Amino acid sequence: MLLGVVLVVVSWQVAVDGPLLGVDRWVRHAVHEVRAGLHSALLNRLGEALSDLGGGVVAVPVLFLGGAVAAWREFRAGVARWWLPGVVAVLTAGLIPLLVVPAKAWFARPGPFGLPLAADQWGWYPSGHTTTATLGYGVAALLLARTVGPRDRLLSAAGAALLAAGVGLGLAWSDYHWLLDVVAGWCLGGLVLLGLARWLPARR
Structure with missing residues (x-):
């Protein structure tokens, strides 16, 4: 409910x-004042590297890998619907643009530099990289969590959360983005993750 309220208000x-x-x-x-004060090329490169982790080139293959590994582990364990994690991974990858692109086109929010949108631009809200990271790493962790023990489950969840936070x-x-663009991406991805966690059949 909190994620939904924040997303609606923003x-x-x-x-x-x-x-x-x-x-x-x-x-x-x-942020500009801090960057000017620190004048750290290392931090600037780190920020760009973290941003790139939210791109489909990185996050979507991780999502597919998580689904494939989870499906293989369930197949080895003799689970009847062992193929479900792979299907969920593919559907999630297709869902991301369906959630983000129409919203970007409808809100048509200019980026932080305030330049008018070009004819081929969708807008900055919500952040596609943040949504992709939240769902890509989050769903991969969710699928893998159903096949591992409590300790590894906690590690995968923490890793996904840190990656999504780092990208934003x-x-x-x-x-590259306003903060509220990022917050909306976190909320949007979080809502899908919560729904998916409730929908997936429980494992012992």
């Missing part, structure tokens, strides 16, 4: 250019 503020967007401007200004923060640090 989307409403983006749609009406509301006062909450002042948070975006404040955060961007603060890297985007904000590198000035």
Whole structure:
């Protein structure tokens, strides 16, 4: 419910250019000051590298790999529907653009530099890289978690959460996205993950 409320409120503020967007401007200004003060090429490269982890070239293959490994482990364990993790991984990869692209086109929010959108641009809200990272790594961890013990389950969940958080923060640090674009991507991905966790059949 919290994720849904945050997503609705942020989307409403983006749609009406509301006062909450002042948070975006404040955060961007603060990040610029910190970057100027530190003047660290290493941190800047780290921010760009983290941002790239949210691209489909990285996150989607990880999603497919997680689904394939989970399916193989369930096949070895004699589970009847061992193929389900692979199907879920493929459907998730197809769902990401269906969630993100129409929203970007509808909100048509300019990026942090404030330049008008070109004819071939969809807009910046919500962050596609953040959504892709949250769902790509999150669903892979969710599928693998059903085939491993409690310790590995915790490690996979923590790894997915850190990757999704790192991608979002890297985007904000590198000035690729407004913070609220990132927050919306986290919420959108989180809602899908929660629904998927409830829908998948339970394992002993």
